[in-house]
Amino acid sequence: MSGGARSSGVRRWLRLALLGALAWAGLGGPAWAADAPQKVVRIAFIDPLSGPAADIGRNSLRSWQFMAEQLAGPGNPAGVRFVVAGFDNKGSPKESLDALKAAIDQGFRYVVQGNGSGVAAAISDAVTRHNTRHPEKAVLYINYAAMDPALTNDLCSFWHFRVDADTTMKTRALALFMATQSELKSVYLLNQNYAHGQQFSRYFREALTQERPDIQIVGDELHTAFVGQDFAPHVRRMVETGAQAVVTGNWGADLRGLVKAMQQQGVTLPLYAYYPMLKGVPELLASGDGRLPVYQVANNHTNQAGDIAPLATAFRRRYGEDLVVYAAFDGTAMLLQAMSHAKTTDAAQVAARLSGMVFQGFSGPVQMRADDHQLQQGLYVSRWQKVDARHPRAAEETGHTFAPVRYMSASEIRGPTSCQMQRP
Numbered sequence: 438m439s440g441g442a443r444s445s446g447v448r449r450w451l452r453l454a455l456l457g458a459l460a461w462a463g464l465g466g467p468a469w470a471a472d473a474p475q476k477v478v479r480i481a482f483i484d485p486l487s488g489p490a491a492d493i494g495r496n497s498l499r500s501w502q503f504m505a506e507q508l509a510g511p512g513n514p515a516g517v518r519f520v521v522a523g524f525d526n527k528g529s530p531k532e533s534l535d536a537l538k539a540a541i542d543q544g545f546r547y548v549v550q551g552n553g554s555g556v557a558a559a560i561s562d563a564v565t566r567h568n569t570r571h572p573e574k575a576v577l578y579i580n581y582a583a584m585d586p587a588l589t590n591d592l593c594s595f596w597h598f599r600v601d602a603d604t605t606m607k608t609r610a611l612a613l614f615m616a617t618q619s620e621l622k623s624v625y626l627l628n629q630n631y632a633h634g635q636q637f638s639r640y641f642r643e644a645l646t647q648e649r650p651d652i653q654i655v656g657d658e659l660h661t662a663f664v665g666q667d668f669a670p671h672v673r674r675m676v677e678t679g680a681q682a683v684v685t686g687n688w689g690a691d692l693r694g695l696v697k698a699m700q701q702q703g704v705t706l707p708l709y710a711y712y713p714m715l716k717g718v719p720e721l722l723a724s725g726d727g728r729l730p731v732y733q734v735a736n737n738h739t740n741q742a743g744d745i746a747p748l749a750t751a752f753r754r755r756y757g758e759d760l761v762v763y764a765a766f767d768g769t770a771m772l773l774q775a776m777s778h779a780k781t782t783d784a785a786q787v788a789a790r791l792s793g794m795v796f797q798g799f800s801g802p803v804q805m806r807a808d809d810h811q812l813q814q815g816l817y818v819s820r821w822q823k824v825d826a827r828h829p830r831a832a833e834e835t836g837h838t839f840a841p842v843r844y845m846s847a848s849e850i851r852g853p854t855s856c857q858m859q860r861p
Contacts, residue, residue: 476517478782480547481540483533486525489663490552492716493689498523500762501549503752504769515776519769530559537563541576546784549768551582554632561588561597568596572861575785581764585632589809593856598791598810600764602736604636606850610816611709611734612644614843623653625680627671629691630659637686655680663690668698676704688712693721700725707732714761714832714839722821723835731821737763738819739839740828745799759833766799785861809856813847
């Protein structure tokens with residue numbers, strides 16, 4: 438099948454899904470869109486596009502732009518066209534607020550961001566304050582990767598919608614899986630010394646205590662993020678403790694540095710991580726003959742089935758890198774459905790429709806929980822291995838893949854929320 442045919446098939450699928458949802462809601466077809474020219478909706482992408490995390494930021498930007506093109510192309514039921522523009526925040530909350538102000542001044546009413554929970558908190562607060570002062574120019578914020586649980590608990594906002602699992606959900610999934618590894622008796626934690634890494638350590642400890650209190654945490658280190666860290670001393674300490682596995686939330690250059698140090702020292706301890714699918718890590722793993730046992734917890738895996746599969750193939754063909762930000766599919770799909778239902782692109786009305794909405798995500802039906810605007814979806818634990826007949830799609834064309842070994846539904850990993858949503 439050609440790339441064009443695949444794209445057409447995906448658009449037909451999305452159209453049918455949205456029309457089905459409209460019929461279920463008793464709205465019929467979106468007449469507001471059928472009789473009007475396609476409206477352009479501009480989305481501001483605010484994340485690092487320069488500096489040590491730029492490679493991840495650029496891949497994420499391309500993911501959102503690609504999904505906007507593929508799902509919001511001509512003939513989509515919402516009658517809109519999405520244009521995603523990148524704003525470089527250099528990983529800084531201050532730069533992010535400057536970028537947000539610039540975007541709002543330029544007329545953007547939709548914002549997406551994901552790299553850094555400190556940035557996410559600053560944007561969420563700024564958007565909430567802006568919308569209070571200027572309700573006629575309301576802005577909606579989609580968080581696709583910042584995992585601080587506070588963002589959908591004590592710091593929750595009506596205008597903030599998270600389309601990735603938070604840290605409590607991911608650490609719970611990891612602990613549930615590790616609880617089944619009867620031979621596992623000790624683990625070593627290594628994380629970046631900022632909110633994300635600190636929370637990973639805290640919530641993993643809590644989840645492991647609940648699921649496998651007999652597993653001993655023999656090391657719990659935090660290191661400065663993205664400073665060209667030498668991970669060799671950390672790896673030596675891991676070995677000295679007798680740890681049977683390493684658990685990390687590291688990403689980007691810091692995960693690649695850890696993997697490289699383990700390979701150089703011939704250490705083959707199982708590595709449990711959030712982000713080994715991200716750019717450059719699969720190539721590095723394969724360069725070591727794939728001998729390092731690696732497990733990923735995420736909302737997706739390399740061999741995801743359904744309509745996302747041809748999109749992943751087309752993305753790889755176009756950009757020469759893997760599609761890993763599957764949350765861009767969910768974020769785009771949910772906006773299209775909400776706009777179809779609300780019959781408008783007004784951010785305030787779209788936000789009201791999103792709250793509590795069920796829609797078709799890349800892995801099946803998912804819900805944006807009304808209580809806190811945390812997407813309710815399942816998570817996979819997948820294992821690094823050679824491609825085979827059941828798992829033929831390779832990560833970064835390495836001949837290896839992340840094959841799912843366990844799926845945990847949303848009901849298994851979700852927790853309560855302390856959010857007291859203030860609705861406009």
